[in-house]
Amino acid sequence: MxxxxxxxxxxxxxxxxxxxxxxxxxxxxxSVHDVQSMQEVVEFYMNRSIRTTTWGLSQDGLEKFQPGKAHVFVSNHRDIVMDPAFTNLLLHRAGFSTLQIGVGDNLLKKPFVADLMRLNKSFIVHRSLKGRELLLALQLLSEYIHHCVEDSENVWIAQREGRAKDGIDRTDPALVKMLAMGKRKLPLYESLAGLHIVPVAISYEFDPCDEFKARELHEVRTTGSFTRTAAGDLRHIAAGMTRFKGRVHVAFGEELRCENEDAEAVAAAVDRQIIRNYRLYETNYRALEILLDEGELNSPALRQAAASRNVDIRSRDLFDRRLARVEGELRKLYLFGYANPVISRYECEAGAN
Structure with missing residues (x-):
């Protein structure tokens, strides 16, 4: 702050x-005495964050929605706090009800963080439970999400546990199954249809936690594991709030047509919208170009995609300066974190043909 x-x-x-x-x-x-007054404080800081840490926040797709009709927004996940915060702000500016936000219980280990999250209309997604306790918690969570939508409250939830540290956005079919649990007597597709699910793709020109993510991936590859800590999560939250992000875009997709009993097929449908709607920046193409030039990738189609872009010199030069500061052992992982959205787009479009 x-x-x-x-x-x-x-x-x-x-x-x-x-x-x-x-x-x-x-x-x-x-002066905070209810959720509304708390969100006014949050809005002040969000507007300041946009002015000081971005080149602008934009959106597309909100014009499709009707006031009063609630949705479950299933989003790709790049930043712990800012993903739902930017989405929430855009909904608020457009006159829609703000979000009930799903937050992992790993972020609530510090009491003051837990209190702030709850004041900002957050609910807990339990991840540390096991066995029957976990099953009961997921059932209750799903029932709560259904209740929110029936009560005209929008909901935000990440497409999978944890952020996409490698830049690959994939929906966990287990999330789809959880969302359907709230209406267990109904077929899966009918239960999901009542949630009016909308895939959301958020993209950052510069990921404020890019080096942190590359370091985590490197540690997993070299030691086989990475130990998360509450202090580490707070550092990532602070970095996401205060570090530079360039342009930020939130793309709201089409309401999902739930006609399938297969959770994996539903997850794939969410993925297709997120991958196609994800806004690609110069940073993504520049990272891809470097990987191609260095022989880490060999694809004429991807090289053509990189070569045919309109080069944004300001963005490219800043990316190159940031890359020059990245430790050698993290460099490849860092580059793939930016390049993978382009690769995913190419693979998605190739699969559709």
Whole structure:
């Protein structure tokens, strides 16, 4: 929060700025007495974040929706907090009801974070439970999501557990099955149809956590595992809020036509919309171009895609400067994190032909 107040002062006098920001927050929080007033505080910081950490926030697809009709927005997941926050802000600006947001229980280990999440209309997605406890929790979660939609409340939930650290967006069929559990007496497709599911694709020109993600992937590849910590999650949250993102785009897809009993087929239908609607930037094509030039990929079709783009010099030069700071052992993973959305688009379009 202090960084939002002043980036320069945050570097020069961080302690003093933290105290001043804490006082300002205390004054604002004293005015918070319900969800609406809490979201007004969040909106202030969101607008400041857009001004200071992006080249602009845009959207397409919202014009298709009708006020008063609720949806479950199944989104790709790139940033812990900012994905639902940007989606929420765009809905609010367009006059739609704000979101009930699904949040993993791993993010609620610190009580103050849990309280803030709940005040901002978040609900818990339990991931640490096992066996029957997990089954009961998923049943309750699904029933709650159905209740929200029936009560004209929009819902945001990630397409799978965790962020897509490698840039590959894939929906977990287990999510589809969970969403259908709330109406267990109905066929899967009929239960899902009542949720009015809309796939959402959010894209960041510059991923604020790109190096963090590459490091996690590298650790998994070299040691076989990565241990998440509450402190690490908070660092990623802070980076997502304060680091530069370039342009950010949220694409709202078409309401899913649920006509299939196969959860994997439904998940694939969500994927197709997310992959096709994902806005590709110069950073994606530049990363692909470098991987092709360095022999990490060998595809004439992908080379043609990279060569035929309209080069955005500002974006390319900034990407090259950021890449130059990436440690050698992380470089390939870093590049694929940006290039994979282009590869996914090509594979999706090739599969449709």
């Amino acid at each position: 202090a960084v939002f107040a002043s980036r320069r002062l945050a570097r020069w006098i961080p302690g003093l700025l933290r105290n001043l920001t804490r006082r300002r927050l205390r004054r604002w929080i004293e």
